[in-house]
Amino acid sequence: MSKQIQEWGDKYNPFNEDNNFKVYGVIHKFSDTWSPKKSFKKCYGNYYTTCYISSSAKIGLCCDLRGNPDMELCSIYDYNNVDLGWGSAKHKAIVDRINIEQCPRCTLTHINEIFENVILQDKMMCDFF
Numbered sequence: 024m025s026k027q028i029q030e031w032g033d034k035y036n037p038f039n040e041d042n043n044f045k046v047y048g049v050i051h052k053f054s055d056t057w058s059p060k061k062s063f064k065k066c067y068g069n070y071y072t073t074c075y076i077s078s079s080a081k082i083g084l085c086c087d088l089r090g091n092p093d094m095e096l097c098s099i100y101d102y103n104n105v106d107l108g109w110g111s112a113k114h115k116a117i118v119d120r121i122n123i124e125q126c127p128r129c130t131l132t133h134i135n136e137i138f139e140n141v142i143l144q145d146k147m148m149c150d151f152f
């Protein structure tokens with residue numbers, strides 16, 4: 024798919040790209056049919072990446088599910104409470120409840136793929152070295 028998109032970009036170049044100006048598309052979240060790519064079994068990215076802070080001062084775990092109260096960890100004012108913060112039992116419970124089939128396109132697709140393939144399945148044979 025990326026080759027096809029590159030060809031379209033080269034052919035139509037709607038933004039008049041040159042050596043000083045380029046447009047990069049985000050395609051890693053999509054399958055060949057532009058549906059959300061589900062190339063992993065579980066969400067791990069919510070342990071290893073960033074979070075967002077909403078306008079109501081809530082720490083949300085997933086930018087693609089922003090606004091969903093089920094994905095909110097706590098208020099930034101409660102963050103130092105070890106029962107509520109990053110790595111807490113609440114954090115783990117939220118991640119355990121995630122059903123990736125209900126997720127929209129996932130910004131952290133590559134993180135989840137790498138974790139499953141490299142860490143869990145050891146496809147890079149880390150133990151070999």
Ligand code: SF4
Nearest residue numbers: 066085087126129131
């Ligand atoms: S969209 Fe779903 S799988 Fe992707 S990071 Fe968010 S919760 Fe995890």
